[in-house]
Amino acid sequence: MATATAHHENSNYLNHEKGLWSWLTTLDHKRIGLLYFITVALFFLVGGIFALLIRTELYSVGETIMTAEQYARVMTYHGAVMVFLVIIPGIPAFLGNFFLPIQIGAKDVAFPRLNLLSWYCLLLGAGIALTSLFFGGADTGWTFYTPYSIKHSPAVICMALGVFVAGFSSILTGLNFVVTTHKLRAPGMTMNRIPLFVWALYSTAIIQVLATPVLGITVLLLAAENIFGIGFFDPALGGDPVLFQHFFWFYSHPAVYIMILPAFGVISELITTFARKTIFGYTAIAYSSLAIAAVSFFVWGHHMFVSGQSEFAGIVFSFLTMLVGVPTAIKLFNWMATLYKGSINLSAPMLYALGFMFLFTIGGVTGIFLATIATDVHFHDTYFVVAHFHYVMVGGTLMSIMGGIFYWFPKMFGRLCNDAWARVSFVFIFVGFNVTFFPQFVLGSLGMPRRYFDYLPEFQHLNRISTIGSYLIGIGFIVGLITIIHGLLKGEKSGPNPWGGKTLEWTTASPPPHENFLTTPVVTAGPYEYR
């Protein structure tokens, strides 16, 4: 196959074919990755605007800029867009699509057509879901709890079907990654030599394949509940509203790990490269990803400690939830140990990685507060939970997406972003993040419930701080976006390996050629051989 060498030196995936149509019909995983980048970024903008609207409304007691009805909708769309259209596809479908095949020395993913189809599924799903806005909008929260969500409302039906279709996107991506990892590794690339980012994506893919179908049937049932009133989740026919929560969280708890496991993978890459040191405990990190993926399937009931679930089930789920904490702790300790005696370069991607560790540690330890059944009864459905999962999802996933973008940017586009401005964006996001969400831990402890349009006057002070913080985050992302656009247009040429990385993507040209490598690489050692 090496006969297909480039016609000229500068041939790469970006100029391999030309025109918008070539992008919309591309089967190249790198281009599909970028298509995902653009869509996810747009959805992030939409979800972010909703977030700022929420915080602005909560700036002061009483109605500030919108009515309670509007608030319920804004809150619903913020959650649904961020979860289903931003964080779930975020790392796997964008960075994963681009780098998983390259990191294992493959020419493409196993099923390029399915890969493209998955992107269209995401667009179609998003389209259907957002159509609900024309029917007055859904106001159920992103969790669609029954019986509140059973209201024969076209808006809820659209949301449910949109999520169903977007779920296909996630399934197809996961399926593709599993087969790619199994079957398309370059010669010598054993499972013990694949980079940790690939391990993380592989574990994620397993969850995507095994859990998403249950979300599919759940939202289908929800749609049927709204169309026919089938009664599974409606007490009027003997149905059980709590059963809906079982169905929903059987997917949505593992989905939390769909969101965070790939972030772990990115962080492993960033820490090794920027500490220029082999990862500490490769096996432990790799298998802890798998362990998290497996255990994540039987902890879902911790979302339901006060739902009317039985006491026995609550205790079992609390116990199992504690078990997930262990592999997570292992990862954090391993990353810290990797820094020991390293040569640490504090470029923007590394700052994001360190910021991730800081925020994720807080997100992680507060998770134990929520796993402990006695304290969870108090914290459940308060702002403590909101703060906790934002520390994990935003402090974790979004920090690592940003770090990943700045890290792989030179590989994707052959240019470097301005590191100083990237650091400025980090400072704004990191500081803003803590200002926004740390007060919410206190608010939650004090008893302010989540999804509140209005609150007691004594909560106003902390809410104001939180709102101001959210604007800082907004500024940080705008600075980040400008830095990226500037890098695209004016960034200095980077060369194939600006950071001194050791994984396979740094051995090929920047941007990589259409088939990733001019000659298929032969692997003889592990991924992080910094000797």
Next chain:
Amino acid sequence: MSTVKSSSTGHHHAHHYESADHEYQSSKQGVWLFLCTEILMFGGLFVGYAIFHHLFPETFKVGSKFTDVRYGATNTVVLLASSLSMALGIYYNQIRDKNKAVMALLFTLLCGVIFMVIKYLEYSHKIHLGLMPGDWYRGNAEELAQYVGGLEIPKNLPLYFSFYFMMTGLHGIHVLVGMGLITWVTIRTARGEFGPEYYTPVEGVGLFWHLVDLVWIYLFPLLYLVS
């Protein structure tokens, strides 16, 4: 597509695979993963069935009296026969017997049609009695009681029909999709595109069709023979 290359043996495999067999094995693994997702999706309904059957055994018992075992059993046999002919369709492709392969696949398709016709008869019977899911239920308790020999009609009987229609409906959609896919591979077989060295699409469609059969194997006792 530009991504497909011809190798010396004359069959095709995409540029990122080493050989036709490599591609075949990968594709098959992909199909199995997809079937795994199907199992979990139907599984959601089965779990719901298990729970509500546990809670309301009477409802399910009475509900199943409105199904006709003869129809259900016939459909089971029809689907099993179609599974056999599907397997034969692959077999004849494996030994490059194009005509028999096409015959087998057409027979499979015919079975799909018979299955759907019987399903249509069953559905119209139930709709006629007003036995629809949930809110759409229009059953008259006295009339229905006569139908099942004086058994008391449980108040949440619509729940049974919600399950009946959700489960058979989702299954029916899969049958229709399967029929579409079989039509596609039949045409390709007739064009002579498959042979012992390349028959991945037939194999994949076959696996899907067998899964549809598998689901029915469980649906039949659950919906028709509940005691």
Next chain:
Amino acid sequence: MAHGTHEHHIIPLKTYWTVFAALIFLTVVTVAAAQIDFGALNALVAFGIASVKASLVLGIFMHLKYDNMMNRVIIGSGVFFLLLFWFFSIIDIVTRIPQNSTL
């Protein structure tokens, strides 16, 4: 990662027909068994027979018996996680203060 072009296993016609006969026979058994009351075991019997049928279809029609390990693991994990889903949902339902409908 050698991917040899070894021959795909071809199952003889006779096996297919035997399996088909067995499946039809088991369908008859299912219907017959439904007429007999095994008490609490009713569901188990029906489910058991269905599972025998399912394994025949999986093993022979779907060639899993001759397939590689990974495909068996895949389908096995699908079933395993389904059972897990069923198990944890049902332990809530049966250990609750009995869930009472208010029809």
Next chain:
Amino acid sequence: MSFKPLVLLSLLLPGVAGASTFMPPAATVTAGEVDSVYAFLLITSLISFIILIGGMIFFVFKYKRKSATDKTAYITHDHTLEFVWSFIPFLIFMFVFAWGWKIYHDMRHSPEGALEVHVMAKKWDWRFLYKNGKEVTSGLDDKGQKAPATMVVPVGKPVKLIMASEKISAGSTDPMDRPVLHSFFIPAARIKQDVVPGRYTTMWFQLDQPGDYWVFCTEFCGSGHSAMKARISAVPVADFEKWLAAEGTGEMTLADKGRALYSSKACAGCHSADGTRVVGPTFKSAWGASRDIEGGGKATVDENYVRESILNPNAKVAAGYPAGVMPTFAGQLSDDDVKALIEFIKTLK
């Protein structure tokens, strides 16, 4: 440098000791126990955070890149170290799990002889019904603003809530007006419990300090969610008794209302109140008993069982009694009527 984390720790610990100040003042014994777990978790979390992030920051400064050609140590793993940092968190997790379990168990099991109050949740209001028929609803304050319903309870006595979700307007046949999930949350008592349509859920607390406490709804239930508040006023027992007997009390106690329904709805025709066997099981000493069910299984005669037996009589027929005899009373008895009958049965000791 290595003692730096310790110094930090010693500076922060006193702050953490007062950690429960993040929580509203604890008003119950359970709340105090929850706060102890919370304080333990806070301190352990802080120590872990300092070890991890302190270590991280320390390494970042100590091993900052000095030249473009720095050599680094090649350390792949260390089994002892890895075991230690897996096992110690595991032990801590198991410890807090067990601790949390114990407290949770106490939260879920109300002591004998608790004062029982019926709580009804609807979009978007709370309503309280005492056994003597006294009903507390929300009203308007002097300024014409909505004043949340105030449940008055005695200080130092356990109170058990029997909670149900109801439609906005009782007896409404509008399919859009369906009961939804709510959640009863008393921050000062650190407890909450969802109110689930179609069944009763219960919770209990014992307030030891007189005072007024907030109740929030914590399960999203629509645009009025954040306005769905109530107050709990804990007063000395004597004051409580006086309040309970004061005007505004219902025309009769719940149990009396139940006794009246028992006659007027002809329950008495089949269920005796004195232990004699008529058509159905007697109500005498039925409450709390464990009963064999036709077709196997047992059921405890509690709120949920009685409610089900009234509305769906053939769901769990007592062993030895004929099925299919009793008609359903769904539609004939309101939610409040069912509660009254339950209270009546409770009195037949």
